[in-house]
Amino acid sequence: MTLAELNHLFDPEQFRVSGHALIDLLAEQLTNQLNGDASLVKWQSPLEAEQAWRQPMPESPEFSNEEFITWLKQEVLPRNLSMHHPHSMAHQAAPPLPIAALCDLVAALSNQAMAVYETGPAATLIERQVIRWLNTAVGWPQGAGVLTSGGSQANLTALLAARQHMGANIWNKGMAATPRLRILTSEFSHYSIRRAAGIMGLGVEAVIAVAVDEQGRMLPQALKQAHEACAQNQEQVMAVVATAGCTPTGSIDPLQEIGEYCRTHGLWLHIDAAHGASALLSEQHRAKLHGMEMADSVTWDGHKLLYMPATVSAVLFRDEAASYSAFAQDASYLFHEEEDSEARGFNTSYRTLECTKRMMGLKLLAAFKLYGRQGMASLVEHAFTSAGYFANLVARTSGFTLLMHPQTNIVCFRYHGNSTLTSSSAMLNELQANIRKKLLHQEMFHLSQVNIGDNIWLRCTFMNPYTQQAHQEQLLKAVACMGDDLSANRKRAFPPFFCN
Structure with a gap:
């Protein structure tokens, strides 16, 4: 590759020109969607729509930068679901704050991998600050945690920590080191709880659905009965998963009662508050989440009611030591034996499934700062x-x-x-x-x-x-x-x- 060819690929001036054109295009789209002037969605069946995309990989350039922006305007953006349209009411996906989208641009170009502190210094410090804010909102000023790519990964991380917390060292010895494990959760809980059980080798049948009342809330008496049935069957309850803002109805389980039961019986309580945790910020609605501070771990999605672009979630732990128990790893190219315990806390890979992890915290920090x-x-x-x-x-x-x-x-x-x-x-x-x-x-x-x-x-x-x-x-x-x-x-x- 010649220097001229290389400069063409990384041309800062072309980036500036294309960036301004793209921002103008997106700002126009945002205006039209917010006003309801844009199409909600140009519906085509997936099989029909895919025909236009079945093309061979280009051997040489097809577009100039200007033509690519035009193609986005004509072919891509009109085929998107208009998330900022007032008639978009289907799912727990946010119409993101525009400034948060710009922060994702910063994250993409700076490309801080965040495996360890030295691969993303500012990104690491920003994430730690955001985690401190979220933990404080829960009621854990000394809590810990990490940002993850979605609530499903956050739930999996919390349940891995719950499993290791049992003391059988399953990470090293495998499932044979324990009796049959069970997870008790609401029948309205998110499917990611069952998926996590499958991934962990427990099997989805290890997740026992606890009945809910007419308001979609887990019944504490049904939880007690499910727990007692596990004991009678010589099955060990690995975790109880309560939900704060379940996906079907948005219902919030009685967190205080569930928390008290788990404390009394020594059960790990994880609260999947991916949707509802943002109510902690509101003086008007915070009481709906009374008892959340009794949990051992909490999932909180930023791309729901914090209005962030997908995806950014947090898995939070009341006990900092527990935040390290989900994963164990030995990789000399990342983790160095000479690290002291203080430095270890700045390397996010100790506590997350991801090694390469994007700079997620900036958009959250920007929203709170602004x-x-x-x-x-x-x-x-x-x-x-x-x-x-x-x-x-x-x-x-x-x-x-x-x-x-x-x-x-x-x-x-x-x-x-x-x-x-x-x-x-x-x-x-x-x-x-x-x-x-x-x-x-x-x-x-x-x-x-x-x-x-x-x-x-x-x-x-x-x-x-x-x-x-x-x-x-x-x-x-x-x-x-x-x-x-x-x-x-x-x-x-x-x-x-x-x-x-």
Whole structure:
């Protein structure tokens, strides 16, 4: 490669020009999405959409930098789901703060691998500061932890620490060193708990689902019964996993009661608060998480109610020593015998699955520095208030059934109208699924659905602060119109008229 060719690949001036053009393009997209002027999604079936992407690898350049920006504008961005659109209400994925996206650009170009302190000095110190802030919010001023690429990895890390905490040194000796291990968790817990059990070699059947009440919260009495049943079967409970903001309904388990039970019986308590932990920042909603400080470990996602770009999560530990127990490693090219215990704490690879780990903490630090705890709390409060308004709207609107009043920002509901379909559970379930699908395919609203008690419920997650009450009212009208039309279409032979 010649020097001229090398300079072309790393040209700072071309980076500047392309960067300005790209930021202008993204700012225009952001404006259009926030105003609701952009398309929510240009729907194509995946098989149909993939045909345009089946191309051979280019042997030589196809684009100039300017042509590449144009291609992004014409071919990539229009095919994305518009996360900042006020009609995007499906999942616990944030419309990210713009400054946080810029911080990801800084992280990408500086490329701090963060295996050990010397491969990412500033990144390491920033992460430690963010971890201290989050631990303090939980109630652990002396706590520890690391940032991870997602809540699933955070949950796995916490459960690995819980397993090693049992004292059998399973990391070195394997599963044969212990009796049959079990994890007790809510039947509404995230699938990552079962996935972690599979990864750890316990098997997904080691996860025992504990019953929930009508509000989706783990029943302490059912937890006690499950624990006693394990003892009778000579099975050892490795951990109890409570949930603060479960994925199906956003419900929060009774953390104080569960914490007291675990303390009494010497059980490791992990709280998967990936979604709900951000309520700790709010004076208005913090009490909902009373008892979280009794946990041994906590998962907290930044890419949910902290409005960060995906992915950034934290796994937090009340006891700093426990934060080192998930993993053990010997790699002389990274970890040096002469390191003292103080220096060891600055090498994140001791405590995380990842060796190469991106600079995740900068965007969180920037948000707190720019907007403060109160500013971040206001986003959480707005989301919870928005969900409360929508739930009340559903409850008082004829033809709709509300599953429960939201504890966070997730609302589940069903449409039945005046249809005779209400006499058939299967047909009513089919109606909900078809309503959701048609709303998405016709690029009107993006909702999700969840199966609870053999019934399909439409599910809204209110993340976007630009989703106003008028949008929620439009949603119910669209659901009713679509539902009535789909119901009527079962009785006629011509295509239905869909709502505008």
